[in-house]
Amino acid sequence: MKYILKTIKENKIPLFFIYVFIILAELLLLTEPFVLGKTIDGLIVNNYDWLFVFLFIKIFFYLFMYKKMVWDTKVYINIYNRLVLNYIKKDYDSDSSTKMARTDMVNNVVNFLENDIHYYIMAIMSVIGSLFFIFTASVSTGLVVLACTIPIILIVALFYKKIAQNTKLIYTNEEKKMSVFNLDSVNLIESFFNRRAKLFISQSTLQAKNWLALNVTRTLFLILALIVFTSDVVGLSQGEAISMYQYIQQFLLSLLSIPISIETFTRIKDVINRINESVRDN
16 A cells, blocks of 8 residues: 555645545544434423534534535645546556546545545444443443454455455456457457456446345344343433434444445556556566
8 A cells, every 4th residue: 555655645635635624624524423312302401401412513614515515626636636647657558448547547646545444433433432322321232342353354255355356356457458459359349348348247247245244234233232222221301312322323334434444445456456567567
C-alpha cells in the first residue's frame, strides 16, 4: 500500500481537513441514538430539553457533512488528474487498450481515498462507540453482539478468496477490451463478451451468497441481543429500548465493514500492482 500512502502524503493537508469533518460528523452521529431515547422519554412527559439537544446534533452534523462535500470534490479531482498524468508519463510500452483500462482503474484509488477511507473511519468509530453504549446499558447484551464477530469472520474466510480471484480475472479481461474491438472476427468479439458476462455473473453470485449469509447472521444476533437486553434491564423505558435497538443495529452493521474492507483491499492492491507493473517494465 506504499502507493496509497505516498498519495496521502502528497495531499496530506487537504485530506486532513476532509477527514476532520468526517470524524466530527461521526462523533455527533454516535450520540444520536442516546439523545433520541432521552428525547422520546422527555416528550412523553412534555419535557422538551432533550429535543433541543437532538436538533443541535442534527444541525451540526449537516454542517460538517456539507463542508466536507464542498471541500472534497476539487481535492479528489486534482488527485485523479495527477495520478493519471504520472502514470501516462511513465508507461511507454503498454498498448492503448491497457492504458485506457488502467487510467480508468485509477478511479479505484481515488474512490478508496474519497469513499472507502470515509467508510472505514465511520465503521471503526461506530463499532467502538456503539459497543461502549451497549456495554454501559447491559454487559450481557454486549457479550452477545461481540460473539457475532466469529461467524462473520468465518463467512468472510469462506467467500472472499474466491471473490478476490474473480476480481483479478475481471480486471485482466477489462485490459483487453479495447484490443478486442480492433479484431475483424465477430465470433472472437462475441466470445470475449460472453467470457466477460460469465465473470460478472460469477462475481455477482458470490457477492449475493456472501450478502445473504452475513445478513441472516446479523438478523439472528440482533434478535438474540434484543431478547437478552429486554430480559436484563429492569424498568426499561420506551426511549431506552429505541436507543439500544439503534446501537445494536449500528454495531452489527458496522461489523459488515470487515468483508467490505477485505474486498476493497484486494481490489485496490490488484489495481496498484497493474499500474506499477507497467512503470517497472520501463
